[in-house]
Amino acid sequence: MDTIENKTNKRPLSPHLQIYKPQITSIxxxxxxxxxxxxxxxxxxxxxxxxFTAMGEETYKWWNCIVNSxxxxxxxFLWLLAIIFHALNGVRYFLWDNDIGMSIPSVKWSGxxxxxxxxxxxxxxxxxxxx
Amino acid sequence: MVAFNxxxxxxxxxxxxxxxxxxxxxxxxxxxxxxxxxxxxxxxVDYFEINMHECGPMVLDALIYIKSQIDSSLxxxxxxxxxxxxxxxxxxxxxxxxxxxxxxxxxxxxxKIYPLPHMKIIKDLVPDLSDAYKQYAxxxxxxxxxxxxxxxxxxxxxxxxxxEIDGAYECILCFCCSASCPSYxxxxxxxxxxxxxxxxxxxxxxxxxxxxxxxxxxxxxxFKLYRCHTIMNCTNACPKGLNPAQAISRIKSSxxxxx
Numbered sequence: 001m002d003t004i005e006n007k008t009n010k011r012p013l014s015p016h017l018q019i020y021k022p023q024i025t026s027i028x029x030x031x032x033x034x035x036x037x038x039x040x041x042x043x044x045x046x047x048x049x050x051x052f053t054a055m056g057e058e059t060y061k062w063w064n065c066i067v068n069s070x071x072x073x074x075x076x077f078l079w080l081l082a083i084i085f086h087a088l089n090g091v092r093y094f095l096w097d098n099d100i101g102m103s104i105p106s107v108k109w110s111g112x113x114x115x116x117x118x119x120x121x122x123x124x125x126x127x128x129x130x131x
Numbered sequence: 132m133v134a135f136n137x138x139x140x141x142x143x144x145x146x147x148x149x150x151x152x153x154x155x156x157x158x159x160x161x162x163x164x165x166x167x168x169x170x171x172x173x174x175x176v177d178y179f180e181i182n183m184h185e186c187g188p189m190v191l192d193a194l195i196y197i198k199s200q201i202d203s204s205l206x207x208x209x210x211x212x213x214x215x216x217x218x219x220x221x222x223x224x225x226x227x228x229x230x231x232x233x234x235x236x237x238x239x240x241x242x243k244i245y246p247l248p249h250m251k252i253i254k255d256l257v258p259d260l261s262d263a264y265k266q267y268a269x270x271x272x273x274x275x276x277x278x279x280x281x282x283x284x285x286x287x288x289x290x291x292x293x294x295e296i297d298g299a300y301e302c303i304l305c306f307c308c309s310a311s312c313p314s315y316x317x318x319x320x321x322x323x324x325x326x327x328x329x330x331x332x333x334x335x336x337x338x339x340x341x342x343x344x345x346x347x348x349x350x351x352x353x354f355k356l357y358r359c360h361t362i363m364n365c366t367n368a369c370p371k372g373l374n375p376a377q378a379i380s381r382i383k384s385s386x387x388x389x390x
Contacts, residue, residue, distance in 0.1 A: 008251075012141035012166055012174050014222075014258060016248035016316050021225025025363035026313060096361050097384065102377040107363050 024111050032089050035082035042079045077126055084125070085118040133317040146175030149201050157183040159235060161193060161242040163205065166252050174252065177202070183235070190242065191219050191230035194256075206255040214370060217305030221246055221256050227307035227368045247310035249319065263306050266323045270331035270349070275342035292338035298373055299333035302326065308365035308375050314358045322358035323350075325365035325375035332378035335385065347386050356382060 052063040066072050092110050095101050101110055137143075146165055151158050158180050166174040179197050186196040191209055198205045208218040212231045219230040222245040224238045235242060250258030276286070309315045309324035323331070331350060335343045350356040356379070365375040 007168055008259075010140065010168070011251040011253065011259060013138055014141075014164070014246045014248055014250045014252050015137060015143060017135055017313075018137065018143075019222060019225060019243070019245050020248055020311070023226075023364055023367050025367050029360060029362040030313075093361060096376075096380055099377065099380060099384065102363075102366070102374060102380065104363075104366055104374075107366070 024108055028089060028111050028114070032086060032093075035086040035089075038082045039079065039086060042082070073130065077122070080125060080129075081118065081122045084121050085114070088114045088118055088121075140173060142173055144173050144175045146177040147202075148178040149180065150178075151180040151182060155180075155182050159183055159193070159242065160240075161197070161244060163194075163197070163256070164245040165205070165255050167204075168254050178241075188234055188236065189231055190223055190233045190235055190238075190244065193235055193242070194219075194230060194244070206257055208257055215303060217303035220305035220307045220310075220370070222248055222310075227311045227370075229305060229307070229370045232370060247306060249316040250310060258310075260306060262319065263309060263324065263326065266327040267304065267330060270323065270327050270334070270346070271342075272330045272334060274334070274337070274340055276339055277341060286339045288338055295336045295338065296333055299329055299336065299378060301371055302329055302333070302373060303371060304330075305370065307368045307370055311364040311368035312359075313362060313364065314360055318354060318358045321354035323355050325359070325379065328356065328359070328382065329373065329375040329378045332382050335382065343385075344389065347382070347389060350382060351386050356386075359383075 049063060049067075052059040067076065092101070092114060095110075101107065143164065161179045161181065162176050163179065164174060165177050179201060181193055181196055181201075185200075186192050189212075191212055194205065194207055195209070198207075207221070207230070209231065210216040210218045212219075214229050214232040217229065220227060221230055223230060223233050224243060227247060230244075244256065246252055246256045246258045250260070253259050304326060306324075306326050308329070309319075309326045312325055315322055315324040328350070331346060334340050335346050340346075359376070359379045361376060361380065363376045366373075366377070369375065
C-alpha cells in the first residue's frame with residue numbers, strides 16, 4: 001500500500017513549455033535575453049578587434065579578412081539585428097518601469113512595432129554599411 | 132530551477148480513445164490530460180468525441196458531459212460555472228483560463244485540455260495549489276491597522292482612495308497568471324508569483340492599511356519580487372482581465388521611491 005507521503009512525492013509535474021502556446025509577450029521577452037547574451041559575446045569580439053588593431057598592421061589585416069568574409073558579414077548582420085532589437089525593446093521595459101503602456105493592447109502593439117522597426121532599421125543600416 | 136524537460140514520471144503517454152459513430156453531424160473532439168494516482172502509470176492524454184447537440188457551449192459543460200456520459204472517473208474542480216469562483220482554472224488550447232467562461236466554439240480543431248502548467252498533479256486536471264496558497268498567506272492578505280482601537284468611528288475611504296484598489300481586489304485566486312509565468316515555472320519555490328504579488332499590491336495600495344512599509348520591506352527580495360522580468364504572460368492570461376504585471380511594476384517603483 002502507498003502511504004500518503006509516498007503518493008504526494010510521486011505526483012507528476014504538469015506539462016509547461018511543451019503545451020503553452022507561444023505568446024508575443026514571452027517570445028519577445030526570451031528574444032530580449034537571447035540578444036543580450038549574443039551582444040555580450042559581440043562585445044568580447046570587439047575587444048579582440050581593438051587588441052588586434054593595436055598589435056600592428058599584419059594582425060589588423062588578418063582580422064579584417066575574417067570580418068569581410070561571408071561568415072563574418074553574416075555574424076555582423078546578426079549583431080546589428082540584435083543590438084537594434086535589444087535597444088528598441090529596452091525602451092519598452094523602460095516605459096513599463098514607469099507604468100506606461102502596460103495594458104495588453106499596448107503591449108501587443110508596441111511589441112509588433114518594435115519587431116517591424118527592428119527589421120526596417122537593420123535592413124537600412126545593413127544596406128548603408130555593406131552596399 | 133530551470134528544467135525544460137518533464138521528469139521521467141511526468142512524461143505524457145497516449146491514452147484511451149472514445150469515438151462517436153461517423154454519422155453524428157455536430158461533434159467536437161477533446162484531448163484531456165489524465166493522471167490516476169492509484170495506478171503506477173504515467174499521465175496520459177485521453178481522446179473524447181462529444182455530440183454538441185447534447186452538450187452546453189462552454190468547455191466546462193463538455194467536461195461535465197464527459198464525466199456524466201462517457202467516463203465518470205474524469206476529475207476536475209468546478210463550482211460557480213460563471214467565472215467568479217476560480218475553481219476550474221486550467222490550460223485550454225494552450226493558454227490558462229477558466230473552463231466555465233471559455234467557449235468551445237472559440238477553439239479551432241481538437242480542444243486540448245491540460246491542468247495548470249508546472250504544477251504537481253493530484254489527479255487529472257486537479258493541481259496541488261498548497262504552495263501557491265502558502266505564498267498568498269505570506270503576503271498577509273488582511274487589513275493591518277491599529278486605528279479602530281483608538282477611535283470610535285469607522286475608517287472612511289474617499290472615492291479616489293477606493294479607486295486605488297480597483298483592478299486588484301477582483302482577483303479570484305485561480306492562479307492562471309502564476310501558472311502562465313515562465314519565471315514562476317523555474318523559481319516557483321522562491322518567487323511569489325503574480326497572483327500573490329497582485330494581492331500584496333491590493334493591501335499596499337489600500338489607504339486604510341497602515342503596514343505598507345513593512346509589506347514593501349518583506350517583498351524587497353531578489354527572489355520574492357524581482358524574479359519578475361516583466362514577461363507579461365500573467366496579464367495576457369488573466370481570465371478576469373486584471374493586470375498583475377502592472378501591480379508588480381508599481382510595487383517595484385514604490386520600493387525604489389522609499390529608498
